[in-house]
Amino acid sequence: MNLPGAFEEKMKELLGEEFDEYIACYEEPRYYGLRVNTQKISVEEFQKICPFEIHPIPWISNGFYYDGDKVSPSRHPYYFAGLYYLQEPSAMTPADRLPIELGDRVLDVCAAPGGKATELGAKLAGHGMLAANDISNSRAKGLLKNIEVFGIGNVLVLSEEPGKLMDYFPEYFDKILIDAPCSGEGMFRKDKKMVRAWEEHGPEFFSNIQKSIVLQAAHMLREGGMMLYSTCTFDSRENEQIIEHLLEHCPEFRILPIKPYEGFCPGRPGLTKSGMKDIEKTVRIFPHKMKGEGHYLALLQKGEKKEVAEETGKPKKKTRKLPEELETFFAHVSWKLDPSRLDIHGERIYYMPENLPAVKGIRFLRTGLLLGELKKNRFEPSQALAMALKKEDYDFCIDLKAEDERVTRYLKGETLDVEDLAGSKEKGWYLVCVDGYPLGFGKLAGGVLKNKYLPGWRLC
Numbered sequence: 001m002n003l004p005g006a007f008e009e010k011m012k013e014l015l016g017e018e019f020d021e022y023i024a025c026y027e028e029p030r031y032y033g034l035r036v037n038t039q040k041i042s043v044e045e046f047q048k049i050c051p052f053e054i055h056p057i058p059w060i061s062n063g064f065y066y067d068g069d070k071v072s073p074s075r076h077p078y079y080f081a082g083l084y085y086l087q088e089p090s091a092m093t094p095a096d097r098l099p100i101e102l103g104d105r106v107l108d109v110c111a112a113p114g115g116k117a118t119e120l121g122a123k124l125a126g127h128g129m130l131a132a133n134d135i136s137n138s139r140a141k142g143l144l145k146n147i148e149v150f151g152i153g154n155v156l157v158l159s160e161e162p163g164k165l166m167d168y169f170p171e172y173f174d175k176i177l178i179d180a181p182c183s184g185e186g187m188f189r190k191d192k193k194m195v196r197a198w199e200e201h202g203p204e205f206f207s208n209i210q211k212s213i214v215l216q217a218a219h220m221l222r223e224g225g226m227m228l229y230s231t232c233t234f235d236s237r238e239n240e241q242i243i244e245h246l247l248e249h250c251p252e253f254r255i256l257p258i259k260p261y262e263g264f265c266p267g268r269p270g271l272t273k274s275g276m277k278d279i280e281k282t283v284r285i286f287p288h289k290m291k292g293e294g295h296y297l298a299l300l301q302k303g304e305k306k307e308v309a310e311e312t313g314k315p316k317k318k319t320r321k322l323p324e325e326l327e328t329f330f331a332h333v334s335w336k337l338d339p340s341r342l343d344i345h346g347e348r349i350y351y352m353p354e355n356l357p358a359v360k361g362i363r364f365l366r367t368g369l370l371l372g373e374l375k376k377n378r379f380e381p382s383q384a385l386a387m388a389l390k391k392e393d394y395d396f397c398i399d400l401k402a403e404d405e406r407v408t409r410y411l412k413g414e415t416l417d418v419e420d421l422a423g424s425k426e427k428g429w430y431l432v433c434v435d436g437y438p439l440g441f442g443k444l445a446g447g448v449l450k451n452k453y454l455p456g457w458r459l460c
């Protein structure tokens with residue numbers, strides 16, 4: 001592989017005797033990974049039903065390697081059911097090593113397309129709130145889709161400058177992930193286009209952006225909260241020196257150790273301006289040391305952890321009744337909806353995360369879970385609701401086996417004959433599942449299922 005000369009020289013200096021081993025790994029194939037969505041399925045159950053060969057990624061409890069030259073997991077119906085996310089193995093590390101507790105308020109500052117946000121949301125398992133932001137509106141659209149496919153409803157999907165978010169969320173979040181925009185040196189083997197991008201915008205360009213983002217994020221972190229900073233690059237100006245910059249400006253932060261793995265290498269004190277010893281607690285991932293691409297991560301805590309009194313947030317809106325059409329539909333759903341969390345905009349009805357501060361004025365792609373639309377005298381459930389439900393949550397399901405050719409036809413948007421499964425079932429909205437995992441809705445009448453799978457998500 002043709003690497004820029006200046007990059008090779010820099011890596012020689014960084015790696016010394018290890019350089020030959022490092023450069024040799026560019027001749028080896030890249031690794032393909034998938035990460036199980038533990039909000040929908042346990043790792044053990046997934047291993048039982050996974051139709052292709054997988055091998056555990058040793059440092060990620062829900063991560064697996066697959067052979068990307070032989071199988072295409074993105075074509076399998078389980079992918080459409082949100083059972084897994086396809087992700088380069090090292091890239092699974094940041095969200096894995098940021099400790100999340102149920103009920104946390106979590107911010108992913110640079111979240112698109114959602115590789116890490118989907119894991120953070122799955123770890124919250126419906127409790128607390130995930131704010132997933134990306135400055136790029138077009139990339140944030142992909143982020144929203146991935147979050148919805150994963151069935152994450154306690155969410156805000158935003159597209160804002162972190163500097164603006166600071167005004168709305170001062171000292172608000174318990175956990176923050178900054179997967180910073182970077183020069184991407186660690187991804188040269190996975191994606192050759194990254195080399196060209198590096199030649200256009202190198203480490204110096206990104207380090208200025210990263211310096212702003214870490215300080216803005218620090219401001220949004222609660223006392224005692226934790227922040228994980230990561231990049232997929234090797235340059236110390238984007239790694240150790242960014243953490244040094246943060247600690248210079250925010251001395252209340254300290255570096256925490258990261259749950260170890262034998263292939264992790266320590267950050268380099270010699271690459272900080274002040275020779276900061278503690279930087280050894282940060283982690284460098286090199287492709288010649290582990291079966292994954294290059295990464296850097298640092299875990300930090302702001303001040304000391306305090307017991308936070310249960311907040312009630314802004315006063316609850318006066319308890320109102322559920323709209324009748326929604327109530328009729330939800331009589332068949334096992335969830336207990338809190339009417340004070342409903343937000344109705346025109347026909348659309350959303351279920352908001354708990355205790356949200358005022359967020360008017362921020363660019364949103366989604367606030368909460370889109371439940372569906374209130375039409376004249378009826379409620380039409382959304383695709384996002386289908387993905388957030390479990391089969392056992394809803395009274396009316398049509399469960400197809402993965403091998404049934406109707407699964408593919410459903411995903412293509414076709415009308416299905418389900419007489420054999422529906423028999424004399426009453427007409428109405430049905431949750432269409434594959435092996436018990438929801439894919440979307442359909443409307444049944446006389447043994448025929450009208451397809452309600454979201455047109456923009458259909459299989460081509």
Ligand SMILES: C[S@@+](CC[C@H](N)C(=O)[O-])C[C@H]1O[C@@H](n2cnc3c(N)ncnc32)[C@H](O)[C@@H]1O
Nearest residue numbers: 110111112113114115116134135136179180181
């Ligand atoms: C490394 S990618 C994030 C990948 C993502 N975390 C994932 O795992 O799928 C960096 C992202 O930062 C976004 N970005 C760039 N500058 C930003 C800024 N100032 N604030 C927030 N996001 C920014 C880019 O649009 C890009 O999507």
